Amino acid sequence: MIKLYDKGVYLVNGREIIEDTMDVHLAVKEKTGIDNISKEEAKKGTMAYSILKSHNTSDNMDNLRLKFDKLISHDITYVGILQTARASGLEKFPIPYVLTNCHNSLCAVGGTINEDDHMYGLSCAKKYGGIYVPAHQAVIHQYAREIMTECGSMILGSDSHTRYGALGTMAMGEGGPELVKQLLERTYDIPMPGVIAVYLTGSPRKGVGPQDIALAIIKAVFKNGYVNNKVMEFVGDGIKNLSMDYRIGIDVMTTETTCLSSIWETDNAVKEYYEIHNRPSAFKYIKPEDIAYYDGMVFVDLSQIKPMIAMPFHPSNAYTIDELNANLYDILDEVEKNALISLDNNNIQYTLKDKIKNGKLYVDQGTIAGCAGGSFENICDAADILDNKYIGADEFSLSVYPASQPIFMELVKNGAIAKLTAAGATIRSAFCGPCFGAGDTPANNGLSIRHTTRNFPNREGSKITNGQIASVALMDARSIAATAANQGYLTSAEDIDVNFGKPHYFYDRRIYENRVFDGSKNPDPSIEVKLGPNIVDWPKMSKLTNDLVLKVVSVIHDPVTTTDELIPSGETSSYRSNPLALAEYTLSRKDPAYVGRAKEIQKAEKARIAGEDILEAYPSLLKVYEAIEKKFTIDRYNTQIGSTIYAVKPGDGSAREQAASCQKVLGGLANIAKEYATKRYRSNLINWGMLPFLYDGDLPFENGDYIFIKDIKEAIENNRSEIKAYVVNKDMKEFTMQMPKLTDDERKIILKGCLINYYKDEE
CATH class of the missing domain: 3.30.499.10 (Aconitase, domain 3)
Structure with a gap:
């Protein structure tokens, strides 16, 4: 049985649940003897608040600027991250950074590509002071559990299933640019997330495993967005009835709820786990304060869940067997x-x-x-x-x-x-x-x-x-x-x-002592990075201009668009170190014509940047310019030209940055969505200099239409939340898109054109 509370709850002494009602203060006082505790003060009693506070570098807990303790990536993501960081001035890894090799480890396609990437990773670990885990030693998250986690710490990984809450570590999966920021000693900037308690009680039935519990929870919370971009905090008397592998098995699947992160109470079972793995100093007891307020609660009776x-085609589409x-x-x-x-x-x-x-x-x-x-x-x-x-x-x-x-x-x-x-x-x-x-x-x-x-x-x-x-x-x-x-x-x-x-x-x-390279305490700048023939630098990306012309090159009406549909996994994995080759697969599973359409309009932008004749490169723009110039005065060579896609809810699933960067490589300058499925995907768009617009309602444009946005640069500079736009093909029909508030750094990144440009201009 799973119950979702309609309102927030107070958790008293880790076990007593009191709903947030008019009589809540009286009920709390009866349980604790404390009178008139404020909700804001009780929010500080969660485990999540304590860990986030200890990693926040700002003096404002409403807007966090987090520095993580450790980083981890695998061989599909680390090449792009390191290439971005190197282009942005990387000198050494400031914190432990683990490079695992568990995605392209079979070296099955693409000739020498996969092993070339591995040798690139090893040489970077030597040069910049990283930890390199050879192929077939461990999948990324198991290595992190066995070697990296510590109670009360935070880990950022470039894989969406970066979840180590059952071991007392708050971990988050993000797109590669967020790891680049940490490598360059910048911060991970987010508003203080909501915290949802997951109260476990009872014991699992014989034959019921952690995946069963996880699927039941995902079914209950995914479609209604109950935990979207929030922290899931596991508490309750049922935790003691779960082994560590069982807890870990539930925890890793919290990613599929679209939550931001997870954290669990720790107990003697966690202590024993660290002792078994020869890391007893990594353990400490973590639990909520005597009074903790949560924005909601998922109540799970473990004994009622069946296989x-x-x-x-989604983990939430669950039934009992x-x-x-x-x-x-x-x-x-x-x-x-x-x-x-x-x-x-x-x-x-x-x-x-x-x-x-x-x-x-x-x-x-x-x-x-x-x-x-x-x-x-x-x-x-x-x-x-x-x-x-x-x-x-x-x-x-x-x-x-x-x-x-x-x-x-x-x-x-x-x-x-x-x-x-x-x-x-x-x-x-x-x-x-x-x-x-x-x-x-x-x-x-x-x-x-x-x-x-x-x-x-x-x-x-x-x-x-x-x-x-x-x-x-x-x-x-x-x-x-x-x-x-x-x-x-x-x-x-x-x-x-x-x-x-x-x-x-x-x-x-x-096993690890004999095979894993650990250069975390001894970077060697003299080492030459090994670059295989497939490893390609990111193409140059231009800054945002005063005005903007966008061509709509794909419209997706599916309720949710996954990152697998934006850029496929599997057959593309060998090309993650080559942004130009990888971009050829963009939207190939959802809209195979997308790449050709995007490349066509990109011809105009390439001509604009080169100072060449825009209309010779893309004659169709003549009518577009003429329609715009009947209403506005524009400088054609100071008006950026690119593509955009519309999707109802894009970005569910993987943290892979390539879901956004491939669009940018093909000239994409924006996404338009009713909402973004995850914080990760929106961040990836921003870090690649793409505008994350929101629009709710009947679409005023169709696939193939042109959209003109006047004074977009000024709107970003002034953090305007409403952006007026015009459908050129429909007699300059005006409509308004939303741009939820951006942080100062996010605005600067978009204005500069991408994260690499932002760091280069700061040198």
Whole structure:
């Protein structure tokens, strides 16, 4: 059972819940003896407030300027980050910065590209004083849990699932430019976020795993935006009933709620975790003050949650497995209706009803992997379920990816790997591929059940533009193992008779000590950075001009547009170090004509910058200029020309900056949206010098229309919240867009054209 409180709540002594009503002060006084405590004062009692305050460099807790303790990136993101930082004057890493290699670690496509990027990362770690984790040693977040976390600290990562709250660390996933700011000793600037309590009570049922709890929470809070851009603070008497791997498994999935970060109470189980990992000094007890006020509460009775399945194409599209099995045709019919919106392609005939065999749902593949699924406890429990069973010799397959080499070694020692292998599973090294479409791509029309993080369209690696479609349903490792034991027929772990052995975990630190390069205390400026032929500098980007002409080159009416749809994962991963090559894939899964349209209008801007004949480069602008000049006087060579897209709610999902930077590389100067799905995506737009407009209502423009904005530079300089614009094609029809308040630095970045220009001009 999950309950969302309509109002804020006071939490007294970490356990007593008092709703924010007219009689609240009397109720608080009865519990504590304290009279007339103010809501603002009680807000300071949260764990989140305390940690944020200790990392805030401003004297204003309403507008935070945060400095993080540590940074972490992987091999899809760190090249772009380091190239940006190097272009902006980087001399050395001011804080520990870990470069992991868990996304392009197979080096499967693109020739030498992937390993060239790895050698680039290693040389930068040596030169600037970083920590380099070679391929196959650990997925990014498992390494952070084992080595980097500390109670009360803050970590910023360039991966959206940067979540270490269960270990007492407030962590955030952001686009690369925000890490660049930290490398250049600047700050992460945000308003003080709201804090939502997640009160856990009771104990999980046998067979229910952390993914089940996580999916139930995501289902309850995603669509209504209950925790959007807020901190989820886990409290309650149920925490003590959860192992550390269990807590971590819930915590990592909080990203899918669109919250900003997470933090949990710490206890002796956390203390033992740090002791096991030879870092006892990293532990301290963290809990809310005796009186803490929260902006809302998610109340979770763990004992009432059953094994779950999140159907395509979002983690919030969740049902109990029992409910799905009892209503197969009705639920699959609903999934197919949703697919018409998500896939938006008439050439794809999508159905899951052909997976029904003998009245049961048959799946083609199972995968337990990554930062969510590859934990020691998940894999041990799966091994116990599959002990002395086998997965069969038909279409169904099962692959298991331990999240780190230390976990893998212990699974070998305790026999779990032998059990899984004997059952027919294949064991892989630490790799994030199944989470983003670079590993275990199913056959066309296949259905994969995965204990991974996401099941967005094409996230499993299929290519809709090539006529391919496969689907992922998210499940917990235990029910995936139960399904495997039933040779591919969907099965709840509650329906399996099993004794879970729950073996103790022994951590062997020698694995990292023998392979990880740690130059954090000894940067060597004499080292030459190794640049492979694919590693390309960012193209030059021009400053914002007085006036602006935008051509609308894509209009997306989907309720939500994910970052996977803005720039695909999987097949593009090898090109993340080459912004020009990567940009060719922009919107390829959603609007394949986008790149060509954007490049056409970009010809005009290139001519303007070069002082060449704009109309010769792009003759269609003549009518646009003539229409504008009937109403306004403009300087054509001081009027920036670029493209824009409209999407209802863009940016759900990954933190990858390339969702924005690829648009900018192609001449994109703005996004127009009803709202932005995440703070991360809006920040990425701003850091690449793109205007994050908002517009709510019937669109006054269509794809292909031109929009003129007069005095945009002055509007940004003066932080105007309303921006008048004109649809050139429709007789200069006026409409007003919103521009929520920008920070001083954000305004300067947009005016300069991008973060790199901003830092260069400060030198």
